[in-house]
Each structure stands twice: as C-alpha cells, then as structure tokens.
Amino acid sequence: MTSPYLHINGIRKTFGDVVATDHVELEIGEGEFMTFLGPSGSGKSTTLYILAGFQDPTAGDIRLRGKSILQTPSHKRNIGMVFQRYTLFPHLSVGENVAFPLRVRRAPQAEIAAKVKRALSLVRLDGFEERMPANMSGGQQQRVALARALVYDPPVLLMDEPLSALDKKLREEIQYEIRRIHQQTGVTILYVTHDQEEALRLSDRIAVFNRGRIEQVGTGPELYASPATHFVADFIGDSAFLTGELAEVKDGRATLRFNDGTHLADVPMHGAGARGGKAELMLRPERIDLSDAAGPQGASLPVTVEDVTFLGNNSAVTARTGWGDPLYIRLNFGHPMMGSVGRGDKLHVRWQPQDAHVFPKA
Amino acid sequence: MLMNFDKLGAWRWILSGICALMALFLLLPILFIVALSFGNSRWLIFPPPGWTLKWYGDLFADPRWLQAAFTSAKIAAIVMVLSVAIGLLASLALVRGRFRGRAVLRGFFLTPMVLPVVIIAVALYAAFLRLGLNGTLVGFVIAHLIVALPFAIITISGALETFDPAIEDAAILCGANPWEARFRVTLPAISHGLFSAAIFSFLISWDEVVLAIFMASPTLQTLPVKVWTTLRQDLTPVIAAASTLLVLLTVVLMIAAALIRKGKSR
Numbered sequence: 198m199t200s201p202y203l204h205i206n207g208i209r210k211t212f213g214d215v216v217a218t219d220h221v222e223l224e225i226g227e228g229e230f231m232t233f234l235g236p237s238g239s240g241k242s243t244t245l246y247i248l249a250g251f252q253d254p255t256a257g258d259i260r261l262r263g264k265s266i267l268q269t270p271s272h273k274r275n276i277g278m279v280f281q282r283y284t285l286f287p288h289l290s291v292g293e294n295v296a297f298p299l300r301v302r303r304a305p306q307a308e309i310a311a312k313v314k315r316a317l318s319l320v321r322l323d324g325f326e327e328r329m330p331a332n333m334s335g336g337q338q339q340r341v342a343l344a345r346a347l348v349y350d351p352p353v354l355l356m357d358e359p360l361s362a363l364d365k366k367l368r369e370e371i372q373y374e375i376r377r378i379h380q381q382t383g384v385t386i387l388y389v390t391h392d393q394e395e396a397l398r399l400s401d402r403i404a405v406f407n408r409g410r411i412e413q414v415g416t417g418p419e420l421y422a423s424p425a426t427h428f429v430a431d432f433i434g435d436s437a438f439l440t441g442e443l444a445e446v447k448d449g450r451a452t453l454r455f456n457d458g459t460h461l462a463d464v465p466m467h468g469a470g471a472r473g474g475k476a477e478l479m480l481r482p483e484r485i486d487l488s489d490a491a492g493p494q495g496a497s498l499p500v501t502v503e504d505v506t507f508l509g510n511n512s513a514v515t516a517r518t519g520w521g522d523p524l525y526i527r528l529n530f531g532h533p534m535m536g537s538v539g540r541g542d543k544l545h546v547r548w549q550p551q552d553a554h555v556f557p558k559a
Numbered sequence: 560m561l562m563n564f565d566k567l568g569a570w571r572w573i574l575s576g577i578c579a580l581m582a583l584f585l586l587l588p589i590l591f592i593v594a595l596s597f598g599n600s601r602w603l604i605f606p607p608p609g610w611t612l613k614w615y616g617d618l619f620a621d622p623r624w625l626q627a628a629f630t631s632a633k634i635a636a637i638v639m640v641l642s643v644a645i646g647l648l649a650s651l652a653l654v655r656g657r658f659r660g661r662a663v664l665r666g667f668f669l670t671p672m673v674l675p676v677v678i679i680a681v682a683l684y685a686a687f688l689r690l691g692l693n694g695t696l697v698g699f700v701i702a703h704l705i706v707a708l709p710f711a712i713i714t715i716s717g718a719l720e721t722f723d724p725a726i727e728d729a730a731i732l733c734g735a736n737p738w739e740a741r742f743r744v745t746l747p748a749i750s751h752g753l754f755s756a757a758i759f760s761f762l763i764s765w766d767e768v769v770l771a772i773f774m775a776s777p778t779l780q781t782l783p784v785k786v787w788t789t790l791r792q793d794l795t796p797v798i799a800a801a802s803t804l805l806v807l808l809t810v811v812l813m814i815a816a817a818l819i820r821k822g823k824s825r
Contacts, residue, residue: 249732272732282725285726286726286748
C-alpha cells in the first residue's frame with residue numbers, strides 16, 4: 198500500500214485540562230483542496246498550527262510523503278501559509294515581501310526576480326513590486342501574502358481564514374481567485390474556515406470539526422446528502438429536527454415513535470442508539486414536499502398548515518406536526534399547491550426515503 | 560472636534576493671544592540665553608550693548624569645556640546604546656511574555672520616572688561609595704541609564720505592541736530561522752520606536768544635571784555640571800555660549816525624533 202501524500206495521524210493536543218484536538222485522523226491527496234470547517238474552538242486552527250510547527254501535538258504524528266515532519270522546525274518545513282491577519286512585512290515593498298522566502302534561501306538574484314514576477318502575475322498584481330503594503334487594500338495584501346507563500350513552491354499551502362477580515366463581495370471575488378490559483382498551480386491546500394458557503398465553494402473535500410474532533414470528511418454534496426451526525430446536518434445547509442423515541446433499531450434502520458403516537462418506520466439511522474432512547478429525524482426544507490395524500494410508510498407525516506409566506510420564486514410554509522413540532526417547507530414557484538394552500542389545511546409532508554436521517558440524541 | 564476654531568468669533572483672538580503668551584513664556588529664557596551668548600558685555604547684561612562671537616571663541620579655546628562636552632557626549636552615547644539594547648529586551652519580555660507578575664515588573668521598570676531624581680541620586684551616591692563607582696564613567700552611565708531606561712521601555716513597548724507577532728510567524732514559515740525573523744523583520748518594523756528611544760535616551764543623559772553633580776569628580780564632569788559649577792564661580796557669558804550649544808543639539812535631536820514619527824505615520 199502506498200502511503201498518502203499528507204497523513205494527519207491521530208493528532209491530540211491538550212492545553213492543561215482543555216482538549217483542543219482529539220484523535221484527528223485525515224489523509225490528504227497530492228493537489229487536493231481540503232477545508233477544515235467548524236465553529237471557533239473546534240480544533241481546526243490548532244490542527245493547522247501543528248502542521249505549521251507553531252505548536253507541538255501531545256500525541257500523534259504528521260507525515261508528508263511518508264516522512265514525519267514533527268521533528269523539523271517551522272522554518273525548515275518549507276510549508277506556505279496565509280494568515281487570518283495581514284502579515285506582510287510593513288517595512289518592505291511588495292516585491293521584497295515576495296522575494297523574502299527566496300532571499301533567506303540564498304537563491305540567486307536572477308532567479309528571485311523571475312520568480313517574484315511570476316508569483317505576482319499569478320495573483321494578478323503585475324507591476325506592484327514597488328508598492329508598500331500600507332498603501333494597499335486588505336484584499337490586495339492577502340493576494341501578496343498568497344504570492345509570498347507560493348513563491349518557493351511549498352508542498353502544502355495552509356490558509357487560516359484568510360478572507361475573514363474582508364467584506365462579503367471582496368471575499369467572493371478572492372474565493373474565485375483562490376480556486377483559479379489552485380487549479381493553475383496544483384498545490385495541495387489546507388484551508389480553515391467557519392463559513393460553510395466558503396468551504397462548499399472552494400473545496401474538493403471538507404473535514405467538519407466539532408469539539409476537537411473530525412465529525413465527517415467528504416465532498417460538499419456528500420456532506421449535504423448524507424450527514425453522518427446531527428452536528429454536520431445542522432452545520433451544512435438548513436435542516437429541521439423532529440424529536441421522538443426509538444421504538445426499534447435494526448440493521449441501520451430505525452422506527453421512531455413521536456409524542457402523539459405517530460410511528461415512522463424504516464428510516465436510515467446514523468450512530469449508535471438503543472431502543473427506548475431519544476432520537477431526532479432530520480429533514481431539509483427544500484427536500485420535502487406538501488401533498489393532499491400520504492406517501493409511502495416511513496417517508497410521510499401528517500401536518501397542519503400554520504402560515505404561508507409568498508417570497509417571489511418560492512413560498513415558505515410553516516406547518517405543525519400532530520405532536521406540535523414546527524416544520525418548514527419551501528414550495529417552488531409553479532408547485533401545484535402554491536396559491537391553494539392556506540392556514541389550517543390538513544395535509545401531508547412527503548420526502549424521498551434517502552433524504553430523511555435519524556440521529557440518536559444524547 | 561469638540562470646538563470648531565473657525566466658528567469661535569472673538570474668542571479666537573483671545574485664545575490665540577493666550578497661546579502666544581504661553582509660548583513666549585516658555586521660550587523667553589532660551590531666547591534670552593542665546594542673545595546673551597552673542598552679547599559683548601562681560602556681565603550678562605540684557606539687552607546686550609553690542610554683539611560678538613568672542614565667548615564662543617573662549618569656549619572652544621578652553622580645554623576644560625571641550626573635555627566636559629566630550630565626557631557628556633561619551634556618556635550619552637554609551638547610555639543610548641545600552642538603554643536601547645536593554646529596553647528592547649525588557650520590552651520583548653513585557654509585551655510578548657506570558658508570565659506571572661508581568662504588570663508588577665512593568666511598574667517596577669517605570670519607577671525611576673516618578674521617583675524624585677534627587678532621591679535616586681542620594682541612594683546611588685551611598686551605594687557607589689561602597690563600590691567605589693562615584694566619579695567614574697561606569698557610575699555616570701549606570702546613573703543615567705536608570706533614568707533613561709523607562710523612556711526607552713515605553714517607546715519600544717509602544718512600537719512592539721502595534722506589531723502583530725503573526726508577522727514574525729509568517730517570516731519563520733517563509734524559511735527564516737527565529738533569530739533571522741527577529742533581525743530582518745521585527746527590528747526593522749519597529750525601527751521608528753528604536754530610533755525614538757535612542758534619541759530620548761541620549762537627550763536624557765546629555766542634559767541631566769542632578770545625578771551628574773553627585774557622580775562628578777574634579778577630573779570627570781559633564782557639560783551641564785561644568786555649566787553649573789562655572790556659574791557658581793563667575794558669571795561669564797561663556798556659560799551662555801555653552802548653554803546655547805546644549806540647547807541647539809537638543810533641538811536638532813527633537814526635530815529628528817519628530818521627523819521619524821512623521822515618517823512612521825505616513
């Protein structure tokens with residue numbers, strides 16, 4: 198078996214009694230764009246700092262092309278990094294900033310000039326060599342930082358929420374730049390963000406972090422279509438959660454009983470849950486339909502319509518289940534129910550069997 | 560802005576007048592001394608009956624004055640270098656360090672600013688008697704370093720606080736070892752603070768007189784001490800000439816400091 202390009206192997210980091218990351222295990226392919234997505238304090242940045250060598254893990258290993266890099270000090274790891282804050286050297290021009298990594302590597306002058314020119318061209322800042330960082334916008338500064346991190350062809354590029362200081366429009370603009378640069382250079386990127394939209398837009402694969410652990414790794418569509426945990430379902434996309442009791446668990450499928458006695462059989466179940474325990478049914482508002490007739494067993498629930506709001510290309514319907522939980526449904530324009538549905542209507546919500554998921558509730 | 564100067568009406572003139580008077584009040588003694596240094600009267604008469612450069616000639620002809628100026632410059636230069644070096648290390652610890660008692664240590668470093676200088680002088684004099692440092696160059700340097708250091712620490716800490724340590728991290732990931740990162744990135748980035756600290760330290764030592772009087776010996780005295788002792792013997796306008804030169808150097812250095820600050824904020 199060949200070893201993976203980059204292997205984050207069981208990384209654990211504790212600060213006193215606080216566990217920052219625990220058993221973080223991830224294999225990243227060469228040229229892959231991998232995003233660490235999670236709320237603040239979920240361990241995604243700690244993992245990145247360990248890769249950069251600013252922190253040592255309490256346990257575990259990091260191997261690049263099969264060789265551990267933990268014994269190599271930061272400045273010899275050859276890793277590129279773009280930081281959340283602006284980190285251009287304020288006393289050096291843009292050209293000298295980008296040249297810095299080459300100068301400390303004692304590269305010949307001609308090579309430096311050529312590489313700086315190429316790197317600035319890559320981030321579309323041709324001719325900015327003489328500009329001082331203080332005279333540039335935040336977006337330009339982060340592009341220079343990107344050029345500086347790529348100019349020495351690092352095996353891995355780390356990006357720690359590089360766009361969080363920018364406004365939304367600029368952020369989207371630079372996201373496309375980052376995608377283009379990734380495609381153009383083929384560099385392996387580890388990108389940290391708490392913004393799910395950013396993660397979905399940029400990444401080949403996403404590792405969802407929560408409380409120091411990776412909850413799930415997968416492509417954006419995989420995470421959306423089959424979330425492994427409640428946390429992932431909640432963090433990626435909109436979702437509704439209906440709480441009930443596990444009446445039966447068998448072969449990864451569950452039967453749920455809700456408060457009013459309604460049973461829902463044969464729903465895919467994630468995680469360990471025992472009979473009699475509490476569990477939640479997850480549904481996406483855009484994946485459920487409203488209908489006069491009940492659907493097949495396990496893919497339909499009776500509801501009472503409470504409110505309808507017309508929003509132009511769709512209508513937002515608030516309905517209540519028999520036991521009183523709210524449920525939101527989006528009806529696209531042109532849906533047969535649109536226009537006819539009103540307050541107090543007793544209808545059925547229906548969904549495709551693969552769109553419902555049950556998660557045990559702690 | 561709290562007040563719009565253009566809309567003050569008659570108050571404008573009154574406020575301007577008060578400002579001018581204050582400036583005059585502060586500047587008059589200096590202008591007075593400068594005028595006297597060029598006056599041809601032996602007795603420091605104002606206004607001078609005529610003008611001459613004689614006193615400057617006398618000043619530069621007297622080896623004792625030159626000796627004192629040289630001593631002052633030497634002590635100020637050594638104090639400047641040590642103050643910046645120690646101030647930088649102390650600031651790094653105070654700004655970047657994460658240890659217990661940091662705030663207390665910072666306050667401790669700054670005490671010479673609030674302690675009456677004469678008390679420091681007496682204490683040092685007593686201590687140096689035992690160590691045999693009174694009247695020595697080392698004694699002078701230590702004494703001036705004590706009063707210069709707080710200013711160096713304040714200026715350098717200020718510069719360091721506005722410098723994001725992530726920039727140093729970036730330099731290290733770019734391949735610079737930690738010392739290279741500090742010397743090639745951190746120090747140049749806070750150079751305005753280092754220059755200001757150097758100028759202030761030099762000036763504090765250059766025109767310090769209380770400690771210097773305690774430390775001085777007949778063979779080792781600084782320019783301010785020489786001015787003071789000469790003044791007690793006779794009222795020669797040479798003192799005015801020496802004072803004028805002292806003021807001139809101070810003004811030049813203050814302008815340099817102001818230019819550095821301006822260059823930084825640009």
